[in-house]
Amino acid sequence: MSLDKIIEEIRSLESKLHEKDFLLTWEQSPEELKQVLLVAEALRTLRDENISTKVFDSGLGVSLFRDNSTRTRFSYASACNMLGLAIQDLDEGKSQIAHGETTRETANMISFCADVIGIRDDMYLGHGNKYMREVAEALDFGKENEVLSQRPAMVNLQCDVDHPTQSMADLAWLKEHFGSLEELKGKKIAMTWAYSPSYGKPLSVPQGIIGLMTRFGMDVTLAHPEGYDLIPEVVETAKKNAEASGGSFTQVSTMEEAFQDADIVYPKSWAPYQVMGERTELLYANDQEGLKALEKKCLEQNAQHKDWHCTEEMMKLTKEGEALYMHCLPADITGVSCEEGEVTEGVFNKYLVDTYKEAGWKPFIIAAMIFSRKFADPAAALEALLERAKRRVEV
Amino acid sequence: MSLDKIIEEIRSLESKLHEKDFLLTWEQSPEELKQVLLVAEALRTLRDENISTKVFDSGLGVSLFRDNSTRTRFSYASACNMLGLAIQDLDEGKSQIAHGETTRETANMISFCADVIGIRDDMYLGHGNKYMREVAEALDFGKENEVLSQRPAMVNLQCDVDHPTQSMADLAWLKEHFGSLEELKGKKIAMTWAYSPSYGKPLSVPQGIIGLMTRFGMDVTLAHPEGYDLIPEVVETAKKNAEASGGSFTQVSTMEEAFQDADIVYPKSWAPYQVMGERTELLYANDQEGLKALEKKCLEQNAQHKDWHCTEEMMKLTKEGEALYMHCLPADITGVSCEEGEVTEGVFNKYLVDTYKEAGWKPFIIAAMIFSRKFADPAAALEALLERAKRRVEV
Amino acid sequence: MSLDKIIEEIRSLESKLHEKDFLLTWEQSPEELKQVLLVAEALRTLRDENISTKVFDSGLGVSLFRDNSTRTRFSYASACNMLGLAIQDLDEGKSQIAHGETTRETANMISFCADVIGIRDDMYLGHGNKYMREVAEALDFGKENEVLSQRPAMVNLQCDVDHPTQSMADLAWLKEHFGSLEELKGKKIAMTWAYSPSYGKPLSVPQGIIGLMTRFGMDVTLAHPEGYDLIPEVVETAKKNAEASGGSFTQVSTMEEAFQDADIVYPKSWAPYQVMGERTELLYANDQEGLKALEKKCLEQNAQHKDWHCTEEMMKLTKEGEALYMHCLPADITGVSCEEGEVTEGVFNKYLVDTYKEAGWKPFIIAAMIFSRKFADPAAALEALLERAKRRVEV
Known part of the structure; x- marks a missing residue:
C-alpha cells in the first residue's frame, strides 16, 4: 500500500x-x-x-x-x-x-x-x-x-x-502474508501447546493470540493437554471476541484436531496456569526447594506429552498440508536447540524466513x-x- | 519568570x-x-x-x-x-x-x-x-x-x-516554592538527623545542605544525636558561609529544638563521620567480619535514637505547624518502607508532591x-x- | 593534510x-x-x-x-x-x-x-x-x-x-608520528613478547601487528621466548606480506636482538598459541580444576622469562636509543600495576603521551x-x- x-x-x-x-x-x-x-x-x-x-x-x-x-x-x-x-x-x-x-x-x-x-x-x-x-x-x-x-x-x-507487542506483530505479519485483514476472515488458526524440555514459560503468548485473533473474524482453535489451562478470564474474552467479530473460538484436546485444515498453526509450549500460580508464590517466598520440586514435577508432566510435536506428519493434516507455521521465537527445535522439542528441524527450516519476518514487525x-x-x-x-x-x- | x-x-x-x-x-x-x-x-x-x-x-x-x-x-x-x-x-x-x-x-x-x-x-x-x-x-x-x-x-x-546536584536541586525547589532567593533570607531550615533501620548512609546530603543553604542568608540549624558528627571541615565551612552571607549557622542537640519555628525541615538519617571512616578502612581491607560487627554496633546505636522521628507532633513545633518538609528520597517511611523510620506516613504523604517536585529539578x-x-x-x-x-x- | x-x-x-x-x-x-x-x-x-x-x-x-x-x-x-x-x-x-x-x-x-x-x-x-x-x-x-x-x-x-581496530589505530598513529605511510618504509618495528604476571592474554595484538605492518614495507621483527608461538598461519601471512610489500619479516629469539636498531618497539605479553588452544578446550568443558592447573603451569613458565622486560637499558639498543615505544594498553608497568611487568615506569612514562595518542585513533x-x-x-x-x-x- x-x-x-x-x-x-x-x-x-x-x-x-x-x-x-x-x-x-x-x-x-x-x-x-x-x-x-x-x-x-x-x-x-x-x-x-x-x-x-x-x-x-x-x-x-x-x-x-x-x-x-x-x-x-x-x-x-x-x-x-x-x-x-x-x-x-x-x-x-x-x-x-x-x-x-x-x-x-x-x-x-x-x-x-x-x-x-x-x-x-x-x-x-x-x-x-x-x-x-x-x-x-x-x-x-x-x-x-x-x-x-x-x-x-x-x-x-x-x-x-x-503480550500485545508480540500478538500485534503476529497480526501485522498475517496481514502482510495474506494480503489484508479482510483476507483473515474465516481463516483457521490453531494455537496449540507443544512439548518442550523446559518449564515455566509464560502464558502470555497463547493468551495474546486467542485474545487478538478472535477480533478479526478468524476461526481460532485452542488445544492443549489436560491440565495446561490458560487464565479462565482470557479464554472467556476470546469467546466473546469471536462472537462479536463473526469468527469462532473452539477448544479441542489434541494437536491433530487443532491442525486439521488449519490455515495457520502456532505450536508453542507453556506452563499450566495453576503451575504459574504455584510458582509465583514460591518465587515470592524465595522457596528454592519448592521451586526445584515444582520444576521436577512439571518436567515429568510435560514428558508425558512429547507427542505434541509439530512434525512433517502433523503438518500434512493442515489445509493442503501447507499451513503457515508461526512462532514467537526462540522455538525449541528437535535436534537443534534440544533433543526433543516443539517442532522438527524440517518444519522449522521450511518456515524459518517466515518466522524471522514475523519477528521483524x-x-x-x-x-x-x-x-x-x-x-x-x-x-x-x-x-x-x-x-x-x-x-x-x-x- | x-x-x-x-x-x-x-x-x-x-x-x-x-x-x-x-x-x-x-x-x-x-x-x-x-x-x-x-x-x-x-x-x-x-x-x-x-x-x-x-x-x-x-x-x-x-x-x-x-x-x-x-x-x-x-x-x-x-x-x-x-x-x-x-x-x-x-x-x-x-x-x-x-x-x-x-x-x-x-x-x-x-x-x-x-x-x-x-x-x-x-x-x-x-x-x-x-x-x-x-x-x-x-x-x-x-x-x-x-x-x-x-x-x-x-x-x-x-x-x-x-552532593551538589542534590543540594542545588533542593535550592532550586526552595527558590520555586518561596518565590525567589531573596525570600529565603532569614528563613530557618532545620537539617536534622532521623532514625533509620539502616546504617552507612553517606554524609554528603546533610553536608551539602549546610554548606549551600548558609550561602543565601538562611538560618541553618543542624541537629543530631551525640556522636553523629559530620566532617568537621564542612561544619567550619558552614559557619564561615553563614557569616559571609548574613545568615546564621546553629548546632543543637535535639530534633525538637531544631524544628522550633523552622520554615523548612530536612530530617534524614546518616552514619557518624567516625563510623564512615572505620567502614572505609574495612571496605578497603574487604573485612567482611569487621563490616558485619560494625553494622551490628551501629544499628544498636541507631536504635537508641528512634525518637528522632518526623511525626505530626514534631511538625507542630515548626512555624505555624506548616514548615516545608524536604527529603532527597527515598525516605524511610514508618509503616511503608520499614517498621520504624525517619518520618510518619502522614507527614510524608502531606508533602509527597513537594518532595517529588524537589527531585524534579x-x-x-x-x-x-x-x-x-x-x-x-x-x-x-x-x-x-x-x-x-x-x-x-x-x- | x-x-x-x-x-x-x-x-x-x-x-x-x-x-x-x-x-x-x-x-x-x-x-x-x-x-x-x-x-x-x-x-x-x-x-x-x-x-x-x-x-x-x-x-x-x-x-x-x-x-x-x-x-x-x-x-x-x-x-x-x-x-x-x-x-x-x-x-x-x-x-x-x-x-x-x-x-x-x-x-x-x-x-x-x-x-x-x-x-x-x-x-x-x-x-x-x-x-x-x-x-x-x-x-x-x-x-x-x-x-x-x-x-x-x-x-x-x-x-x-x-585485532584490526587496534592495529589500524596503531598504523594511523605511526603515520601521524612519522609523517606519512611512505616514511614507514624500511623502518624497523620490533614486536616482542614481554613478561607479565598474568596469563591467557590473547594473541590477536601481536598477530595483528605482524599481519599489518608487513603490508607497508616495514622491517618487522618478531621475538618471543621458545614456546610462545603465534598461530602459524598468521606468521606465514606476515612473511608473504613482507615479500609483496618490499619489506621484511624476521624472527629472532631474544628481546635484545629485536630491539637492536629498532625504530619502533612493541613489547607485550601474550600466551603461547598451544596454551590458548588448551585453554579454549577447558573453557568449553568448564573445567575449573584444569584451568587452575593450566594457569599455574603457565605462570611458572612465564616467570622464567622475567628478563623480557622493556627497561632503559634495553631501549638503549634501539636506533639512537630513541625508538618509539608502543602499547595497546593497559601495560603491565613494573612497580605501578604489578611488581614485575612488561615495562619499567621510566620507559613507560617517557612515552605515556605517545601511547595515549596511539589509543586516541x-x-x-x-x-x-x-x-x-x-x-x-x-x-x-x-x-x-x-x-x-x-x-x-x-x-
Whole structure:
C-alpha cells in the first residue's frame, strides 16, 4: 500500500489511543488496533525509503525488564531509536528500589524526561499486569500534580496476561502474508501447546493470540493437554471476541484436531496456569526447594506429552498440508536447540524466513504504539514526516 | 519568570564556571550558583515550551557509578539527553580497570569523544572527592598534551563530602516554592538527623545542605544525636558561609529544638563521620567480619535514637505547624518502607508532591552545570536555542 | 593534510570496502587500508573543526563483548555516536541465547534496525573469527531473504586471530608520528613478547601487528621466548606480506636482538598459541580444576622469562636509543600495576603521551571502518558533511 493510502486510511479511523496506554489488546477498539497496524506499516515504509521517522528531537524511552529478553529488548530499543528517543534501562539491581521505595515514587523519579516506559513483567501470575497499572496510575498522578510535564506512554512488553507487542506483530505479519485483514476472515488458526524440555514459560503468548485473533473474524482453535489451562478470564474474552467479530473460538484436546485444515498453526509450549500460580508464590517466598520440586514435577508432566510435536506428519493434516507455521521465537527445535522439542528441524527450516519476518514487525509495532499514544492526529504527524523527507542515512 | 528575563539576569552575572568543574558548591561564587539555577530554569522553560535544548549534535556523557543510584542515574541521563549527549556508562566490573590501570589512563581512555563525565563515589570517606580531582587533573593533562581535543566537564554526582546536584536541586525547589532567593533570607531550615533501620548512609546530603543553604542568608540549624558528627571541615565551612552571607549557622542537640519555628525541615538519617571512616578502612581491607560487627554496633546505636522521628507532633513545633518538609528520597517511611523510620506516613504523604517536585529539578540542575561549564557565554547560547526554536516533539 | 586533500586522495583509491566486512586486515587491499586511514583522518579533522560527522539520523550500533573491555567499548561507542548511531549492547547473560538459539537467529533478531554490529570474541582460539563469519553469513542470509532491509556492517573488535581496530589505530598513529605511510618504509618495528604476571592474554595484538605492518614495507621483527608461538598461519601471512610489500619479516629469539636498531618497539605479553588452544578446550568443558592447573603451569613458565622486560637499558639498543615505544594498553608497568611487568615506569612514562595518542585513533578508525562499509562513495559523503557544515557543538 502506498504511504498516501496508508495515511488516508489512518485518517478515516476513530481512535482514542492518544489517551490510552497499550496494556491489553482487548482493551482497544478494532479501529485502534487497525491504527497501530497502519502506523507500523507507515513507519516501516518511510524507513525503507530512507526517510527519517524521528519525531522526537530528544527524550528518553525507559525500559524495565523483569525477565530475560533479546528480541523484545532490541525491538523496543529500535522503536525508541527510530522515533528519536534514547534508551535508559532501569536495572532494579543497580537502583535503590530495594530500599523499600514505592511504585509511585519510582515511576515518577524515572519519568521527569521520559516519553515512554516499556515494561516486561511476565513471571508472576496475577502481578505483572497489575504492576503496569500501578505504574500508569502513578504517572497519571504525577502529571495531574505537575510533577511531570508530560505523561509518558506505557507499553506492555509482556505481562502475565498478554503480550500485545508480540500478538500485534503476529497480526501485522498475517496481514502482510495474506494480503489484508479482510483476507483473515474465516481463516483457521490453531494455537496449540507443544512439548518442550523446559518449564515455566509464560502464558502470555497463547493468551495474546486467542485474545487478538478472535477480533478479526478468524476461526481460532485452542488445544492443549489436560491440565495446561490458560487464565479462565482470557479464554472467556476470546469467546466473546469471536462472537462479536463473526469468527469462532473452539477448544479441542489434541494437536491433530487443532491442525486439521488449519490455515495457520502456532505450536508453542507453556506452563499450566495453576503451575504459574504455584510458582509465583514460591518465587515470592524465595522457596528454592519448592521451586526445584515444582520444576521436577512439571518436567515429568510435560514428558508425558512429547507427542505434541509439530512434525512433517502433523503438518500434512493442515489445509493442503501447507499451513503457515508461526512462532514467537526462540522455538525449541528437535535436534537443534534440544533433543526433543516443539517442532522438527524440517518444519522449522521450511518456515524459518517466515518466522524471522514475523519477528521483524515488532520494532515497528512498538514504535506505532508509542506514536499512537503520543500524537492525537497520527495521520498529520506522518504526513509531516513525509513532507520533511529528511534522509535517515545521508548518501 | 519569562525566558527573556532569565537570560537577561544570566547575562548580568559574573561567572567563571566555564573554566571550572562542579565538585563542591562552596568552591563556586554566589553568582556562579545563581547562574546554575537560572540556566536550569531556562532549560526547563524551553522544554516545557517544546523547544529543543540540544546544543550537542553528538558527543558522549560518561557516567561512573560506584554506588547504587536511580534518581541521580536517571537525572544524569536526562540531563545529557536534553543537551544532545548519549550516555556511556563505565562499568568497572566489565572493564580492564582491575588490571591495575591508573586513574590517569582510564580518565583519558574514556574521554576521546566525551563532553562530560559524571561520577558518584560516596562510600569511601576521604576518597570520593579526591578521586574526582584525580580524574579532573588527568583530563587537564590529556588536554594540555593534545591527547584530548576537548576537556570534558566533570560533574560530582555525589561524593564523600558534598552532593551538589542534590543540594542545588533542593535550592532550586526552595527558590520555586518561596518565590525567589531573596525570600529565603532569614528563613530557618532545620537539617536534622532521623532514625533509620539502616546504617552507612553517606554524609554528603546533610553536608551539602549546610554548606549551600548558609550561602543565601538562611538560618541553618543542624541537629543530631551525640556522636553523629559530620566532617568537621564542612561544619567550619558552614559557619564561615553563614557569616559571609548574613545568615546564621546553629548546632543543637535535639530534633525538637531544631524544628522550633523552622520554615523548612530536612530530617534524614546518616552514619557518624567516625563510623564512615572505620567502614572505609574495612571496605578497603574487604573485612567482611569487621563490616558485619560494625553494622551490628551501629544499628544498636541507631536504635537508641528512634525518637528522632518526623511525626505530626514534631511538625507542630515548626512555624505555624506548616514548615516545608524536604527529603532527597527515598525516605524511610514508618509503616511503608520499614517498621520504624525517619518520618510518619502522614507527614510524608502531606508533602509527597513537594518532595517529588524537589527531585524534579535534578535533571535540569545537572544539565545547567554541564551547560555552564561548556559555554563561555551561556546567555548567548540560550538565546540561540530560543531563536532556533526547534520543536522537541514534532506535532 | 587539509580536508580537501584527504578527500581528493580518497577519491583516487580503488576500494571495495563498501561490499566487505572488516574482519582481518590481510583480507583488505592496501588501497582499502589506506582508505580507512584517510577516512579516519577526515572524520577527526571534521570533529576538531566542530563540524558534525553524523551521517545517520537514527539507527543502532549493536555491540557484543564476550570479554572485558574499556578502550574498545568506549571507542566503539564513540565511533557509533559520531556517526549518529545509538549503542545497543547484546548482553548474552540477559538474553534468551542460553535457550539454545542459533547464531543465524540471534544475528537477524538484533539487526532489524541495526546499521553495524561490532563483536569482541578473543578468548576462544579457533572460534572467535569463525563466529564473526557465521554472524556475517547470517546477515547476508537475512538481507537476501528480505528479513533485513539493510545489511549491517560487521566490525571485528578483536578476535582470536586479529585485532584490526587496534592495529589500524596503531598504523594511523605511526603515520601521524612519522609523517606519512611512505616514511614507514624500511623502518624497523620490533614486536616482542614481554613478561607479565598474568596469563591467557590473547594473541590477536601481536598477530595483528605482524599481519599489518608487513603490508607497508616495514622491517618487522618478531621475538618471543621458545614456546610462545603465534598461530602459524598468521606468521606465514606476515612473511608473504613482507615479500609483496618490499619489506621484511624476521624472527629472532631474544628481546635484545629485536630491539637492536629498532625504530619502533612493541613489547607485550601474550600466551603461547598451544596454551590458548588448551585453554579454549577447558573453557568449553568448564573445567575449573584444569584451568587452575593450566594457569599455574603457565605462570611458572612465564616467570622464567622475567628478563623480557622493556627497561632503559634495553631501549638503549634501539636506533639512537630513541625508538618509539608502543602499547595497546593497559601495560603491565613494573612497580605501578604489578611488581614485575612488561615495562619499567621510566620507559613507560617517557612515552605515556605517545601511547595515549596511539589509543586516541581508535574511535576514528572504527568510525572509518563503518563509514567505508556503508558508503559506496566515501569521498562524496565526506564532501557532503563538509558542505553541510553543521556544528557539532553549538557555540
